[in-house]
Amino acid sequence: MSKQLVILLAALAAAPAGAALPRHPDLDLEAANRLAARAIASCRAEGRAIAAAVVDRGGNLVALQRDDGVGPHNTEASRRKAYTALSTRKPTLQLARDAQAVPDTRNLATLPELLLLGGGVPLLVEKQVVGAIGVAGGGGPLNDHACAQRAIGAVPGLDQPTP
Template sequence: MVRTAPSLLAGALLALAAPLTSAAEEGTFNTPGLVPETAMKVVEAAMTECRDRDAQVAVAVVDRGGNTQALKRDQFAGPHTTKTAVSKAWTAISFRTDTLELRDISEPGKEGYGIQHLPRVTVLGGGKMIQNGGRILAGIGVSGAPSGAIDDECAAAGIDAIREEIL
Protein backbone atom coordinates (compact mmCIF):
# COMPACT_ATOMS: atom_id res chain seq x y z
CA MET A 1 0.00 0.00 0.00
CA VAL A 2 2.89 2.35 0.63
CA ARG A 3 3.80 2.19 -3.04
CA THR A 4 0.34 3.15 -4.23
CA ALA A 5 -0.07 6.16 -1.94
CA PRO A 6 2.21 8.42 -4.00
CA SER A 7 0.49 7.37 -7.21
CA LEU A 8 -2.93 8.01 -5.64
CA LEU A 9 -1.78 11.43 -4.55
CA ALA A 10 -0.40 12.18 -8.01
CA GLY A 11 -3.67 11.04 -9.60
CA ALA A 12 -5.70 13.23 -7.26
CA LEU A 13 -3.52 16.24 -8.06
CA LEU A 14 -3.91 15.65 -11.79
CA ALA A 15 -7.68 15.39 -11.42
CA LEU A 16 -7.74 18.70 -9.56
CA ALA A 17 -5.45 20.41 -12.09
CA ALA A 18 -7.51 19.40 -15.14
CA PRO A 19 -10.43 21.76 -14.40
CA LEU A 20 -7.98 24.59 -13.64
CA THR A 21 -6.28 24.13 -16.99
CA SER A 22 -9.52 24.31 -18.98
CA ALA A 23 -10.69 27.31 -16.96
CA ALA A 24 -7.38 29.05 -17.64
CA GLU A 25 -7.69 28.28 -21.34
CA GLU A 26 -11.17 29.84 -21.40
CA GLY A 27 -9.88 32.96 -19.66
CA THR A 28 -7.00 33.60 -22.06
CA PHE A 29 -6.43 33.96 -25.77
CA ASN A 30 -3.54 33.53 -28.15
CA THR A 31 -2.28 36.51 -30.08
CA PRO A 32 -0.36 35.62 -33.23
CA GLY A 33 2.45 37.79 -34.45
CA LEU A 34 5.48 37.84 -36.72
CA VAL A 35 8.85 36.57 -35.58
CA PRO A 36 11.64 39.14 -36.07
CA GLU A 37 13.09 37.32 -39.08
CA THR A 38 9.74 37.42 -40.87
CA ALA A 39 9.26 41.09 -40.02
CA MET A 40 12.67 41.83 -41.57
CA LYS A 41 11.75 39.82 -44.66
CA VAL A 42 8.70 42.10 -45.09
CA VAL A 43 10.91 45.19 -44.73
CA GLU A 44 13.50 43.92 -47.21
CA ALA A 45 10.91 42.97 -49.85
CA ALA A 46 9.12 46.32 -49.59
CA MET A 47 12.39 48.21 -49.83
CA THR A 48 13.48 46.16 -52.86
CA GLU A 49 10.19 46.95 -54.60
CA CYS A 50 10.66 50.66 -53.97
CA ARG A 51 14.30 50.56 -55.10
CA ASP A 52 13.15 48.90 -58.31
CA ARG A 53 11.00 52.00 -58.78
CA ASP A 54 13.96 54.32 -58.05
CA ALA A 55 12.44 55.39 -54.73
CA GLN A 56 14.47 55.82 -51.56
CA VAL A 57 12.23 54.96 -48.62
CA ALA A 58 12.02 53.91 -45.01
CA VAL A 59 10.05 50.77 -44.16
CA ALA A 60 8.74 49.83 -40.73
CA VAL A 61 6.90 46.85 -39.31
CA VAL A 62 5.05 47.22 -36.02
CA ASP A 63 3.54 44.41 -34.00
CA ARG A 64 -0.19 44.37 -33.33
CA GLY A 65 0.42 46.47 -30.20
CA GLY A 66 2.05 49.21 -32.26
CA ASN A 67 5.62 48.55 -31.14
CA THR A 68 8.30 48.90 -33.80
CA GLN A 69 9.58 45.44 -34.66
CA ALA A 70 11.70 46.12 -37.76
CA LEU A 71 12.86 49.33 -39.42
CA LYS A 72 15.17 50.20 -42.29
CA ARG A 73 15.87 53.50 -44.07
CA ASP A 74 17.53 53.84 -47.45
CA GLN A 75 20.61 56.06 -47.56
CA PHE A 76 18.92 58.96 -49.34
CA ALA A 77 15.42 58.68 -47.85
CA GLY A 78 14.40 61.88 -46.13
CA PRO A 79 14.98 62.23 -42.40
CA HIS A 80 11.22 62.35 -41.78
CA THR A 81 10.60 58.97 -43.41
CA THR A 82 11.46 56.74 -40.45
CA LYS A 83 8.90 58.32 -38.11
CA THR A 84 6.35 58.53 -40.92
CA ALA A 85 6.77 54.84 -41.83
CA VAL A 86 6.26 53.80 -38.20
CA SER A 87 3.26 56.12 -37.93
CA LYS A 88 1.66 54.70 -41.09
CA ALA A 89 2.05 51.14 -39.80
CA TRP A 90 0.70 52.15 -36.38
CA THR A 91 -2.26 53.94 -37.96
CA ALA A 92 -3.19 50.92 -40.09
CA ILE A 93 -3.33 48.53 -37.13
CA SER A 94 -4.88 51.07 -34.78
CA PHE A 95 -7.81 51.82 -37.11
CA ARG A 96 -7.77 48.31 -38.63
CA THR A 97 -7.80 49.98 -42.03
CA ASP A 98 -5.10 50.56 -44.62
CA THR A 99 -3.99 54.19 -44.66
CA LEU A 100 -4.83 54.71 -48.33
CA GLU A 101 -8.46 53.96 -47.46
CA LEU A 102 -8.26 56.15 -44.35
CA ARG A 103 -6.98 58.99 -46.50
CA ASP A 104 -10.06 58.77 -48.68
CA ILE A 105 -12.56 58.69 -45.79
CA SER A 106 -10.90 61.50 -43.83
CA GLU A 107 -11.32 64.23 -46.45
CA PRO A 108 -13.43 67.28 -45.50
CA GLY A 109 -17.09 66.36 -45.45
CA LYS A 110 -16.41 62.60 -45.10
CA GLU A 111 -17.31 60.46 -42.07
CA GLY A 112 -13.68 60.15 -40.93
CA TYR A 113 -12.79 63.81 -41.22
CA GLY A 114 -10.68 64.90 -38.29
CA ILE A 115 -8.93 61.61 -37.52
CA GLN A 116 -5.80 62.94 -39.17
CA HIS A 117 -5.49 65.41 -36.29
CA LEU A 118 -5.22 62.69 -33.64
CA PRO A 119 -1.75 62.02 -32.17
CA ARG A 120 0.46 59.58 -34.14
CA VAL A 121 -2.11 59.22 -36.96
CA THR A 122 -0.84 59.44 -40.54
CA VAL A 123 -3.46 59.15 -43.27
CA LEU A 124 -1.16 58.96 -46.27
CA GLY A 125 -0.91 55.85 -48.44
CA GLY A 126 1.69 53.29 -47.44
CA GLY A 127 0.35 51.80 -44.21
CA LYS A 128 -1.15 48.33 -44.41
CA MET A 129 -2.27 45.62 -42.04
CA ILE A 130 -0.54 42.25 -42.20
CA GLN A 131 -3.31 39.73 -41.60
CA ASN A 132 -3.99 36.03 -41.55
CA GLY A 133 -7.56 34.78 -41.56
CA GLY A 134 -8.91 38.19 -40.57
CA ARG A 135 -6.56 38.45 -37.57
CA ILE A 136 -4.06 41.28 -37.51
CA LEU A 137 -0.49 40.02 -37.11
CA ALA A 138 1.35 43.31 -37.63
CA GLY A 139 1.39 46.47 -39.69
CA ILE A 140 3.76 47.76 -42.35
CA GLY A 141 4.49 51.37 -43.22
CA VAL A 142 6.45 52.69 -46.18
CA SER A 143 7.42 56.33 -46.55
CA GLY A 144 9.45 58.29 -49.08
CA ALA A 145 8.24 57.24 -52.54
CA PRO A 146 6.96 60.00 -54.87
CA SER A 147 3.35 59.15 -53.91
CA GLY A 148 1.33 57.40 -51.26
CA ALA A 149 0.08 55.02 -53.95
CA ILE A 150 3.64 53.85 -54.64
CA ASP A 151 4.34 53.55 -50.90
CA ASP A 152 1.20 51.39 -50.71
CA GLU A 153 2.30 49.15 -53.60
CA CYS A 154 5.72 48.66 -51.99
CA ALA A 155 4.04 47.74 -48.69
CA ALA A 156 1.87 45.21 -50.54
CA ALA A 157 5.00 43.69 -52.09
CA GLY A 158 6.46 43.27 -48.61
CA ILE A 159 3.36 41.42 -47.45
CA ASP A 160 3.30 39.26 -50.57
CA ALA A 161 6.86 38.13 -49.80
CA ILE A 162 5.71 36.37 -46.62
CA ARG A 163 2.23 35.27 -47.69
CA GLU A 164 3.16 31.57 -47.69
CA GLU A 165 4.76 31.82 -44.23
CA ILE A 166 1.72 33.31 -42.51
CA LEU A 167 -1.01 31.11 -43.97
Protein backbone atom coordinates in the same frame (compact mmCIF):
# COMPACT_ATOMS: atom_id res chain seq x y z
CA MET B 1 -13.88 27.34 6.03
CA SER B 2 -15.54 30.66 5.48
CA LYS B 3 -18.65 30.88 3.37
CA GLN B 4 -16.88 33.16 0.84
CA LEU B 5 -14.04 30.67 0.34
CA VAL B 6 -16.51 27.84 -0.23
CA ILE B 7 -18.34 29.92 -2.84
CA LEU B 8 -15.05 30.76 -4.58
CA LEU B 9 -13.94 27.12 -4.66
CA ALA B 10 -17.33 26.05 -6.00
CA ALA B 11 -17.14 28.67 -8.74
CA LEU B 12 -13.65 27.54 -9.75
CA ALA B 13 -14.73 23.91 -9.82
CA ALA B 14 -17.68 24.81 -12.05
CA ALA B 15 -15.48 26.60 -14.63
CA PRO B 16 -14.94 24.66 -17.86
CA ALA B 17 -11.77 22.59 -17.71
CA GLY B 18 -10.70 23.71 -21.18
CA ALA B 19 -11.16 27.43 -20.53
CA ALA B 20 -7.95 29.18 -21.50
CA LEU B 21 -6.85 32.45 -22.98
CA PRO B 22 -7.14 32.57 -26.76
CA ARG B 23 -3.99 32.00 -28.79
CA HIS B 24 -2.98 34.56 -31.41
CA PRO B 25 -0.40 34.33 -34.18
CA ASP B 26 2.55 36.65 -33.62
CA LEU B 27 4.80 38.62 -35.92
CA ASP B 28 8.43 37.76 -35.25
CA LEU B 29 11.62 39.72 -35.92
CA GLU B 30 12.58 37.56 -38.90
CA ALA B 31 9.26 38.17 -40.67
CA ALA B 32 9.36 41.90 -39.81
CA ASN B 33 12.86 42.28 -41.24
CA ARG B 34 11.87 40.30 -44.34
CA LEU B 35 8.86 42.60 -44.86
CA ALA B 36 10.94 45.77 -44.54
CA ALA B 37 13.69 44.45 -46.81
CA ARG B 38 11.18 43.29 -49.40
CA ALA B 39 9.47 46.69 -49.41
CA ILE B 40 12.81 48.41 -49.96
CA ALA B 41 13.76 45.99 -52.75
CA SER B 42 10.37 46.39 -54.41
CA CYS B 43 10.58 50.18 -54.45
CA ARG B 44 14.25 50.17 -55.42
CA ALA B 45 13.35 48.10 -58.51
CA GLU B 46 11.21 51.09 -59.56
CA GLY B 47 13.98 53.59 -58.85
CA ARG B 48 12.47 54.70 -55.55
CA ALA B 49 14.23 54.87 -52.17
CA ILE B 50 12.03 54.39 -49.11
CA ALA B 51 11.91 53.81 -45.39
CA ALA B 52 9.88 50.82 -44.14
CA ALA B 53 8.64 50.22 -40.61
CA VAL B 54 6.91 47.17 -39.16
CA VAL B 55 4.97 47.17 -35.88
CA ASP B 56 3.53 44.26 -33.93
CA ARG B 57 -0.07 43.85 -32.71
CA GLY B 58 0.68 46.15 -29.74
CA GLY B 59 2.02 48.95 -31.94
CA ASN B 60 5.63 48.29 -30.91
CA LEU B 61 8.26 48.95 -33.54
CA VAL B 62 9.80 45.61 -34.54
CA ALA B 63 11.79 46.58 -37.63
CA LEU B 64 12.79 49.82 -39.32
CA GLN B 65 14.92 49.92 -42.45
CA ARG B 66 15.86 52.94 -44.52
CA ASP B 67 17.33 52.89 -48.00
CA ASP B 68 20.31 55.09 -48.79
CA GLY B 69 19.49 58.76 -49.21
CA VAL B 70 16.03 58.68 -47.63
CA GLY B 71 15.22 61.76 -45.57
CA PRO B 72 14.83 61.43 -41.80
CA HIS B 73 11.18 62.54 -41.92
CA ASN B 74 10.38 59.39 -43.90
CA THR B 75 11.54 57.08 -41.12
CA GLU B 76 9.04 58.68 -38.73
CA ALA B 77 6.34 58.80 -41.41
CA SER B 78 6.76 55.07 -42.10
CA ARG B 79 6.41 54.26 -38.39
CA ARG B 80 3.31 56.43 -38.04
CA LYS B 81 1.74 54.91 -41.16
CA ALA B 82 2.29 51.42 -39.74
CA TYR B 83 0.86 52.49 -36.37
CA THR B 84 -2.17 54.07 -38.05
CA ALA B 85 -2.88 50.98 -40.15
CA LEU B 86 -2.59 48.79 -37.06
CA SER B 87 -4.75 50.91 -34.76
CA THR B 88 -7.52 51.50 -37.31
CA ARG B 89 -7.20 48.06 -38.94
CA LYS B 90 -7.40 49.69 -42.36
CA PRO B 91 -4.91 50.65 -45.05
CA THR B 92 -3.94 54.29 -44.62
CA LEU B 93 -4.65 54.98 -48.30
CA GLN B 94 -8.30 54.07 -47.63
CA LEU B 95 -8.36 56.20 -44.46
CA ALA B 96 -6.99 59.19 -46.36
CA ARG B 97 -9.66 58.82 -49.04
CA ASP B 98 -12.38 58.40 -46.41
CA ALA B 99 -11.18 61.54 -44.64
CA GLN B 100 -11.66 63.53 -47.83
CA ALA B 101 -15.09 62.08 -48.56
CA VAL B 102 -16.65 61.70 -45.10
CA PRO B 103 -16.66 64.74 -42.80
CA ASP B 104 -16.79 62.61 -39.62
CA THR B 105 -13.61 60.78 -40.63
CA ARG B 106 -11.63 64.02 -41.01
CA ASN B 107 -11.28 64.20 -37.23
CA LEU B 108 -8.92 61.21 -37.33
CA ALA B 109 -6.28 63.54 -38.75
CA THR B 110 -6.25 65.47 -35.47
CA LEU B 111 -5.00 62.51 -33.41
CA PRO B 112 -1.27 62.99 -32.78
CA GLU B 113 0.03 59.52 -33.76
CA LEU B 114 -2.20 58.88 -36.76
CA LEU B 115 -1.00 59.71 -40.26
CA LEU B 116 -3.68 59.60 -42.95
CA LEU B 117 -1.37 59.14 -45.88
CA GLY B 118 -1.14 56.04 -48.08
CA GLY B 119 1.60 53.51 -47.35
CA GLY B 120 0.40 51.77 -44.18
CA VAL B 121 -1.19 48.33 -44.45
CA PRO B 122 -2.37 46.00 -41.67
CA LEU B 123 -0.75 42.56 -41.53
CA LEU B 124 -3.22 39.69 -41.17
CA VAL B 125 -2.93 35.99 -40.41
CA GLU B 126 -6.20 34.13 -40.83
CA LYS B 127 -8.01 37.49 -40.72
CA GLN B 128 -6.41 38.40 -37.36
CA VAL B 129 -4.34 41.58 -37.22
CA VAL B 130 -0.79 40.70 -36.15
CA GLY B 131 0.86 44.03 -36.98
CA ALA B 132 1.27 46.51 -39.82
CA ILE B 133 3.82 47.79 -42.30
CA GLY B 134 4.40 51.43 -43.19
CA VAL B 135 6.28 52.70 -46.23
CA ALA B 136 7.31 56.32 -46.85
CA GLY B 137 9.43 58.18 -49.36
CA GLY B 138 8.41 56.34 -52.52
CA GLY B 139 7.16 59.38 -54.41
CA GLY B 140 3.59 59.50 -53.18
CA PRO B 141 0.95 57.58 -51.29
CA LEU B 142 0.00 55.27 -54.18
CA ASN B 143 3.62 54.19 -54.67
CA ASP B 144 4.13 53.68 -50.93
CA HIS B 145 0.94 51.60 -50.71
CA ALA B 146 1.96 49.44 -53.69
CA CYS B 147 5.41 48.74 -52.20
CA ALA B 148 3.83 47.73 -48.87
CA GLN B 149 1.42 45.37 -50.59
CA ARG B 150 4.18 43.74 -52.66
CA ALA B 151 6.21 43.20 -49.48
CA ILE B 152 3.26 41.43 -47.83
CA GLY B 153 2.95 39.18 -50.87
CA ALA B 154 6.53 38.01 -50.33
CA VAL B 155 6.01 36.68 -46.79
CA PRO B 156 4.38 33.24 -46.56
CA GLY B 157 1.71 32.89 -43.91
CA LEU B 158 0.35 36.43 -44.19
CA ASP B 159 -3.10 36.94 -45.70
CA GLN B 160 -2.68 38.57 -49.08
CA PRO B 161 -3.94 42.16 -49.31
CA THR B 162 -6.80 43.05 -51.59
CA PRO B 163 -5.95 45.64 -54.23
